[in-house]
Amino acid sequence: MKEIYNKWIEISLxxxxxxxxxxxxxxxxxxxDKASGIAILGDIFVGALKAVAPVLVFFLVVAAVIQHKEGQKSNMKSIVSxxxxGTLxxxxxxxxxxxxxxxxxxxxAGESAIAPPENIYGVLKSLLMNLVDNPLNAILRGNYIGILFWSILFGIFLKSxxxxxxxxIVDISEAILKVVKTVIEFAPFGIMGLIFNSMRTNGFSSLLxxxxxxxxxxxxxxxVTFIVNPVIxxxxxxxxxxPLIMKCLKYSGMTAFFTRSSAANIPVNMSLCEELGLDKDVYSVSIPLGATINMGGAAITISIFALSAAHTLGIQIDIFSAILLSVLSAISACGASGVAGGSLLLIPLACSLFGIPNEIAMQVVGVGFIIGVIQDSCETALNSSTDVLFTSLAEYYNWRKxxxxxLI
Structure with a gap:
């Protein structure tokens, strides 16, 4: 079995x-119908990544903080900027x-039973409450804002x-990394199950x-992917x-497209950062942080759906309202991971800017769920691939100086 596995991993992923x-x-x-059992492979793959990612992030961040030396350079300010x-x-x-x-x-579309946040205060409150979530509960729920907050605190106090x-702690983080790498090696089976289930369940005729x-x-x-990001x-x-952008899309964007989960793609992104020769102490923090606040795809979804609703209702949008929507969508997108349902459920918040009633806004959300098989996949691919892109750019900028x- 070991020989078969070694031959398997020798083939390019x-x-x-x-x-x-x-x-x-x-x-x-x-x-x-006969091959319906294949779908479970996708569920197992995504489930395994989602299960191990919170534990991986917790121990990697704690390990990164306790190993950080005073005066050691960090690119976190550049990465967050x-x-x-990018989201704006x-x-x-x-x-x-x-x-x-x-x-x-x-x-x-029918109305959704899930309640969206009523205003920007609701989004910010959700973010803050996730920040102070019980650390064990944060790991169990995959609440990465809470995981980052508590792991940094534990790391700071464990430095002494x-x-x-x-x-x-370092040994545990290394062991979890090896587990993650093993799971990623079986990604082809998981993606086969995911694409089979997606096409069998949703098809594409309803999207026309x-x-x-x-x-x-x-x-x-x-x-954004091929013009804005290359300029940055x-x-x-x-x-x-x-070359760097295509590598991020090839290895990070492709898996994110099929898993449709930034959280599940965190181990994939960390593996890619290691391959790019980046500083592990930095990317072990920046990648899970990016899965939380780097939401360019979500900002696009929120803005386009809100303006489409306005166009449908014949609402005239002035330049000031357009600028305000850009800022509101960017801020809301950063909080998307802290709101149940992600970016789609932040659409009513943007719609409220134009006085669109909630019952109509929720119908717009219903449209979002209908085309979600494509919209959510592409949104996640953009969000996740730029996590690696911006992390690498911050470090490569220092290399250039x-x-x-x-060498990419």
Whole structure:
């Protein structure tokens, strides 16, 4: 078995993933009923990643803090600034795109039973309450804001602990990393199950009626991915940014597209950061933080849906309201992971800016759930891949200033 496993991991992961995708499509086309058991592979894969990710983040952050030396350089300020800038620019792109290509919705979706936040105070309150969540509960629920808060506190106070205690925590974090790497090696089977289940359950025929809205969403996300982010990257590293961007999309964006979970993609992103030669003490904190506040895709979703609702109702939007929506969407997107239902349930908050009643806003949310099979996948791929991109840019910027070669 060990020999078979070694031969398996010798094959490029991306090649194995592509084979998994093709097999998933083939099975759902040829035998959608007989091969229904394949779907469980996707559930197992995502479940395993979600289960181990909170524990991994907790121990990695604690280990990073206790090993941090006074005066040691950290790129966290630059990374957080890039996260916030990227989210705001994504929101602005979505607002401009909605004015250039206005879309009207068919508001026939049923109302959702899930209650969205009523105002920005609700979003901020949710974030703060997640911050002080019981640490064990935060790990069990995958509340990464709470995990980061408590792990940093534990790390700070453990810095004065015994060396044997510190080493034990480092050893545990290394062991969990090895477990995660083993799970990732079986990603092709998981992705095969995910794509099989997605195509068998949802199909694509029901999405055709919302084609224009989907094109607007994907067009805005593509513009951010291939225009905005490359400009930011070039300013930071002053060399062709596309090899780095394509690598982030290839290894992080692809898995995020199928898992549709930033949390589940945290181990994948950490593995990619290690491959890029980044500082483990930094990315062990910045990657889970990015899964929480780096939400460019969510900002695009919130802005486009809110403006589509306004266009449908014939509401005229002035330039001041458009600017306010860009800022509100960016702030709300950063809190999306702290709100049940993610970005879609923050749409009513943005709609309230234009006086759109909640019952209509919830129908817009219903439309979001209908096209979620595409919208959520692409949104997660953008969010997760830029976590690695911005983390690497902050470190490569320092390399450039030091005269070190950036080899991607």
């Amino acid at each position: 991306i090649k194995r993933v592509i084979v998994g995708i093709l097999l998933g499509i083939l099975l759902v086309t040829v035998a959608p 890039l996260y916030l800038l 620019l994504a929101s602005i792109v979505a607002v401009v795109a909605s004015f250039l290509f206005p879309v009207e919705l068919i508001l026939q 602990g015994k060396e044997s205690t510190k080493q034990a 009626i919302y084609g224009k809205l989907i094109l607007l969403l994907l067009g805005a996300m593509a513009f 990257a070039w300013v930071m590293i002053r060399q062709n940014p596309f 030091e005269g070190r070669a950036i």
